[in-house]
Amino acid sequence: MGFGQYNATDCRLTYCFLFGFFENRIKSIVIVRKCSAVKIKWIDFMILNRFFKSVMVAVTGLSLTLGSTVAMADDGFAQKLLGKAMQLIGVKYRYGGTSPETGLDCSGYVQYVYKSAVGVSLPRTAAQQARVGDNVGTEEVRPGDMVFFNTRGFSNSHVGIYVGNGMFVHSPNSRSKVRFDTLDSGYWKKHYTGARRVSKGSNNAPQAM
Numbered sequence: 501m502g503f504g505q506y507n508a509t510d511c512r513l514t515y516c517f518l519f520g521f522f523e524n525r526i527k528s529i530v531i532v533r534k535c536s537a538v539k540i541k542w543i544d545f546m547i548l549n550r551f552f553k554s555v556m557v558a559v560t561g562l563s564l565t566l567g568s569t570v571a572m573a574d575d576g577f578a579q580k581l582l583g584k585a586m587q588l589i590g591v592k593y594r595y596g597g598t599s600p601e602t603g604l605d606c607s608g609y610v611q612y613v614y615k616s617a618v619g620v621s622l623p624r625t626a627a628q629q630a631r632v633g634d635n636v637g638t639e640e641v642r643p644g645d646m647v648f649f650n651t652r653g654f655s656n657s658h659v660g661i662y663v664g665n666g667m668f669v670h671s672p673n674s675r676s677k678v679r680f681d682t683l684d685s686g687y688w689k690k691h692y693t694g695a696r697r698v699s700k701g702s703n704n705a706p707q708a709m
Contacts, residue, residue: 577618577700578644584617585661585669591678593671598624606658609671609678610646613661618700630656633698641695647683649691656693 594603604612607626614620622629630648641647643664651658660670663680668688671678681688 575644578642580617581613581644581661582663584613585663588613588678589669589680591671593674593676593678595674604671604678606660606671610659610661614698620698620700622698626659627654627656629659630694630696633696636695636697638692638695642697645695645697647695648693649688650693651691658691662695 588600588604588609591600591609592603593605595605596608597603597605598608598612600612607624607629610626610629611622611624614622622632626648629646633646636642636645641662643662645662647660647662647668648656649658649660650656658670658672660668660681662668662683666683667680668683669678669680672681683689683692
């Protein structure tokens with residue numbers, strides 16, 4: 501359970517928000533001081549729930565990713581991948597998109613990162629990318645590996661890039677942008693199908709199933 505605190509003050513009011521995770525939800529205590537009177541209200545914020553959860557995932561993802569990159573100082577290949585992957589945080593999703601200027605879908609994002617960062621040419625679709633490189637066990641996933649999910653009723657229909665500490669970065673859907681998520685979250689953990697590792701100079705043509 502984690503807590504954070506935010507204080508904002510004007511000439512009349514002081515607001516103090518205490519927020520924390522309770523059973524995967526955020527409940528908040530709002531203390532409002534007006535003159536000498538103090539009122540305490542318990543509120544289950546639906547909007548704050550989404551906002552704070554998104555902020556905490558993004559900030560946590562960024563800090564953990566930077567930490568992972570530092571820890572991998574000897575792996576220039578992975579450092580370049582993660583550096584490019586994080587530069588694209590916030591790029592809009594576009595189905596079939598392969599360019600940051602016009603938008604990226606999940607496989608277009610991964611393809612663009614690998615090509616522009618380390619010169620590795622990957623196939624276009626997530627299913628094809630899942631046949632490239634070497635299979636990686638769940639406990640052996642390293643920053644820079646591709647991680648795959650079943651989001652459309654069949655295996656390897658979605659792909660992202662693992663950044664370390666249980667986090668990955670991807671372009672999820674038309675309602676979102678390139679962002680961090682965690683493999684341990686309910687949805688992504690349930691739909692996870694595996695990981696693949698590619699390297700520069702290896703045969704990155706899709707392998708026969």
